[in-house]
Amino acid sequence: MGIFKPKAWLSEVIDLDKTEPRFYKEAILHPSWKQAMLKEYEALIRNNTWSLTALPQDRKVIGRKWVLHSLDHLHFSQSKSIHSFLKCAHLIDCKPIHSPMAIGASLSLTDVQSLDNPSGYRILVGALQYCTLTRPDISFSVNKLCQFIHAPTISHLQAAKRLLWYLKGTTHHGILLTKSPVLALTCYTDADWASCLDDRQSTSGFCVFLGLSLISWSSSKQKVVS
Structure with missing residues (x-):
């Protein structure tokens, strides 16, 4: 009772380039970083970590x-x-x-x-x-x-x-x-x-x-x- 299997963030290890991208536009151009971001995003959605919502017009x-x-x-x-x-x-x-x-x-x-x-x-x-x-x-x-x-x-x-x-x-x-x-x-x-x-x-x-x-x-x- 009360024992559960912890959720896995990522299901595999991805070999990333040693040079860390400074922002999203740089990361998306690198296949390994793009794949890593996609895997992380899928894990967040699969585990119901958070839900996405539209940005109101009067908010930043x-x-x-x-x-x-x-x-x-x-x-x-x-x-x-x-x-x-x-x-x-x-x-x-x-x-x-x-x-x-x-x-x-x-x-x-x-x-x-x-x-x-x-x-x-x-x-x-x-x-x-x-x-x-x-x-x-x-x-x-x-x-x-x-x-x-x-x-x-x-x-x-x-x-x-x-x-x-x-x-x-x-x-x-x-x-x-x-x-x-x-x-x-x-x-x-x-x-x-x-x-x-x-x-x-x-x-x-x-x-x-x-x-x-x-x-x-x-x-x-x-x-x-x-």
């Missing part, structure tokens, strides 16, 4: 890059979307940094230098929320920026730009799903205890691994003071 597609390196691991990234965000923010040539937020940074609603036009900040932070779909490493920083979206200040905008500087140097980062010998479910959690200077509430976060693959994550501000 959020770009995602899925690379099947082998039958052992699958990589998801949003490098194209991040490049677009950097271009819109006029930071395409910015210098990359190694952390999404400064250590010990304290953001508050009491900063006196309010933005003259807060819509730019709201658009930027709204775009960064989409990046968290494949970038759990920025979930905490994006959640922190969202806490000031109703009344952003210059220091909040500087923190948002710093996050873009971090993304500039990590555009290839994403989610890696790998084959695991043991499917153990492991959860990690943490909180920045009472770090909010305005109400002393904490921002907590968690991540869940199934085997070696990260399958769920979140970062949110607690509603009460613990």
Whole structure:
């Protein structure tokens, strides 16, 4: 009872060229990559992984890059979307940094230098929320920026730009799903205890691994003071 045969993603191994295509138009010209994409698509349809739907006229597609390196691991990234965000923010040539937020940074609603036009900040932070779909490493920083979206200040905008500087140097980062010998479910959690200077509430976060693959994550501000 309760035992079932796992679904196979691909039923055969395809010898792919060592040079990875940069985009779909290049891959479709290579017979091996074209066959690999067709096999993967057929497996997704056969296993009812998802259903296709028509794109509404007033909606845009959020770009995602899925690379099947082998039958052992699958990589998801949003490098194209991040490049677009950097271009819109006029930071395409910015210098990359190694952390999404400064250590010990304290953001508050009491900063006196309010933005003259807060819509730019709201658009930027709204775009960064989409990046968290494949970038759990920025979930905490994006959640922190969202806490000031109703009344952003210059220091909040500087923190948002710093996050873009971090993304500039990590555009290839994403989610890696790998084959695991043991499917153990492991959860990690943490909180920045009472770090909010305005109400002393904490921002907590968690991540869940199934085997070696990260399958769920979140970062949110607690509603009460613990």
